[in-house]
Every structure is written in C-alpha cells, then in structure tokens.
Amino acid sequence: MTPRGIEVLKKISCNAVGLDSEYTLATGELKSRTYLDSTASTLRLQVVDDVLQHYLPHYSNTHSLLHFGAKLSTHEYAWVHDMVLEFVGADPEAYTAFFVGQGTTASINRVAATLREKRPDRDMVVTSIMEHHSNDLPHRKHFPEVVHVPARMAKTSIGMVHLERLQEALDTHGERVNYVAITGVSNVTGIINPIHEIAEMAHAVGALVVVDGAAMAAHQPIKLSGHDNPARNIDVLCFSGHKVYAPGSPGVVVTLKDLFADIEPQVVGGGMVENVYLNRHTTLEKFPDREEAGTPNICGAIGLGASLYALNQVGMDTLAKEEARTIQYALDRLSEIPNIIIYGETDGSLCKRAGALAFNLRDIEHGLTAAALNDYFGVAVRNECFCAHPYVREMITEVLAEEEDGLTDEELEMMADLHRGMVRASFGIYSTEKDVDTLAEALRHIANNRDYYIENYTRLDSGDYIHKTFQFDHSQLFSVRGAVDEWLEQ
Ligand SMILES: Cc1ncc(COP(=O)(O)O)c(C=O)c1O
8 A cells, every 4th residue: 555545545535525414313413424325326526526616617518629618628538538448457459438328327238239239149148146237137138048147145145156157157158158247346245256257257158248347446446458367358347437436427338449349339420420421421430439429428527537537546456455444344343233134245254345235134124224224323325125136135035044944945035025125335435434333333223122113114015114203305405496596596
C-alpha cells in the first residue's frame, strides 16, 4: 500500500454525497443514515460531483470539434473511454470500451445479441445459477439454449460457482458454447468467482468468457489482458457507472475489438455511420463510435471517468485490502448475533468476498428485519431476492436441508419458495467499522425483541412490512415540484 494511496483513500472515502443524510425515525430521533445498499447503487463521491460542477458550464453535445464547448466535451468524453480501458487493465490496441443505455443490463443485452450474430455456429451459453437476472435473461433471449451451472453448496454452503460442474458442461457441449457468462462477484453474497480460471476453461474449448463486473468493479482490481498465460485474459467485461460512485447509469462494455468488428452494430442511427444514402448506408469501422449511435450519456460518462481516475489514485489493490478488512469485520460481528444465518462460507480464508453479504434472522421475515432496520435504526439495506432468484432459492434450500430433517426435495423446494428472500448489507469505499457496529447492534435488538417488531408492523400481501403508526412522507424532504417552486421563489 502506498502512503499516497492511503491518503487519497482517506480523502475521497469520507466525502461521499448523502453519506450523512438525516431522517426522523419511528422513535422520533433524528439520525444520520447508515448506508449499506451500495451494491444496488453506490453513493456518489464528492470529487465526482465537484468535477461535474466544473464541467457543466462547458456542457455541449459531443461529436463535434467546432465550438469551444463541443471541442472540450468531445475530447473529455473520448478520454473517459481510455480511462475505462486503463482501469480494467485492457490493452487499448486489442480492446475497446463503449457506453450503452441503461446500466450493465443494456451492456449484457448488447453483448449477447452481438456474439450470437458474430458466432452463429456456437448456439449455446453456459452461465451459473449465481447470476443477476441481467446476466441470464439476455442470453436466454438470444440463444436457443442456456446451461446453468450450480454453485458449490453441499454442506460447506460455500456459494461460489462449482468449477467441476462447469468443466462438465464445457466437456459436454464443447464447440456449441459461444461463451461462458459469469459474474465476477455475487451481488447477493459478495462471493468472488475465479474468473481467470474460468477463462482458461472456456478458452480450452474455443468459448469466450463474458464477465458481469457490476458488483465487482468498485471493489476488486481488474486485469483483462496481459496475463502470462493469454488463456487467462477476459474477452468481454460489462459494468455500469452507478455501481462505481458515478451519477446515472451509463452501461459500459469493454471488449476485444475483433468480436464486434465486421458485423452491423445492434443499434443504428446517427454517429455510427460514414455515409447514408436513401437505399443504403456505410457503417464506421472506428471504435467506439460504431457502437455508440445517438447522443451518449455525456455527464454520466464524465462522472464515471472522474470516479475511475480517483479510484486509480488510491489503487484498487489498496482498496480491495481495506474493504476485505471491513467485510471480515462484518462477518465476525454478525456471526455473534443470536439466530442469524449468514449465507455462504463465512471463513474468509476459504472463500473471499467483496462488497456484500446476505443474512436472515431465524423466525423473522426478511421484509420485517429490513423495515425495522430502516425505521428504527436508520440502516439502509435491501431485502428479497436481489434479482437473483435461482441463487437465493438454492442458498435457502441448502440451509433448510441442513436444519429440517426428513423433508423430501419437493417439500424443501416449497418451503424455500415460501421463505424466499434475504437481507443484504452492502458496502462501499465510505463504509466503516462503525457502520457495521450500528448494523450489528440493531440486528441484535431486533432478534431479541422479535414480538415487539411483529406487533408494530402489518405484513402486506406483497411481503412488504409497513409500520402501523409511523409514516415517512418523502415530500417533506424532497419533491421535484417542491424544489423547483422553492428555486423560483428565491
Ligand atoms: C451482478 C449484477 N449484474 C447486473 C446488474 C444490473 O446492473 P444495472 O442495474 O446497472 O443494469 C446488477 C445490479 O444490481 C448486479 O449486481
């Protein structure tokens, strides 16, 4: 760890927008929130906001070098692409980075559609049950067959992708496999997958490897290319700005250029063409332009560039080490709570995690735990299935199977569906041991006073819990109309 890295880390981590936002709780107390929902969206770093404030007076559309604002915007927007490549350790000769519509979801949809067309003979995708739906449904949409490799569960509940079963799938389907789509880090448990090992396995049968980096990019160093063994290089990576401390959600695709070359881009329109005649058009060969039809999310991209540049000043190795300490501390503190189930292996030496962990309090529904954490303690978490139904179902079934003797597989599945859902605490660069302590103490209180919390809430058919007497009126704090009216009256 370099002293400068630590110094920069200190400076940027305690300056995030909204870290200390205050809310009145069900107890009547006014309290700063404890934000533990960074896997859904990270808070924006203050440095990113400040950079945008510097940029906005010059804001203009890109794709022009004519007037001053356009020159500046075009140059800086182009620079962000270089910054992305640097951040993910991708050789700029071989790889390109481009931005697409809504988040990682749009990135993966683009990749699936493109690779299906580019490699038509390979009509199958191998993925895992750990995936966010956004790294599953796009493959199902574009390919006739998708194979889901299980996670390693039995007894140890380890929770990462089952490599032996992956190897079996590759051996069985070999030349039909277009690519292996795998998450770098689970958005449910934070468990890290060995993506370079998986790349070697995929490449051995001529398949590509597509990594969903949405839950990884803010937490782990990424090196797509330049491995001693080139089979360990990653072919395609997807992530998005709102997962890495930037505003909005520009989806990012980083890919080997060859994979997107020589076919018509999936999205067509202005900006990606050389010439348009009434009966035909010629597509630009140049990356990233050919993949970026339309006006891009310029501010989102500039914000992302600022964030990645700042994170590089810290050094992602440094950051990963710091965060590993926080997550181990969280595992240790939460393990002390009576009646808690933490999903996945909790021994950090057997199974590494980044950014998140998921749990349940026995005999208290996840919806109630999450609502009580928010309403009584100002702790912002997320609950339910985190758009990863198969993985959550498997994890819950696994625990039920260990605890409930003599149930058939069918009964287990029914019970798992009934109780489906968890609570997830997720962390960012600004998360501290104090945040973990707040969470742990709150959970202990809820676990020890189950009846009190049950009495104070109504369970809706949706599974959500609402407090019987305490209501949060958001418009007292913010509404678009209210904010505009206030501005107009100044
Ligand atoms: C692992 C993973 N993949 C994909 C997504 C979808 O990302 P986005 O919301 O940027 O489309 C998420 C979002 O939570 C995620 O955690």
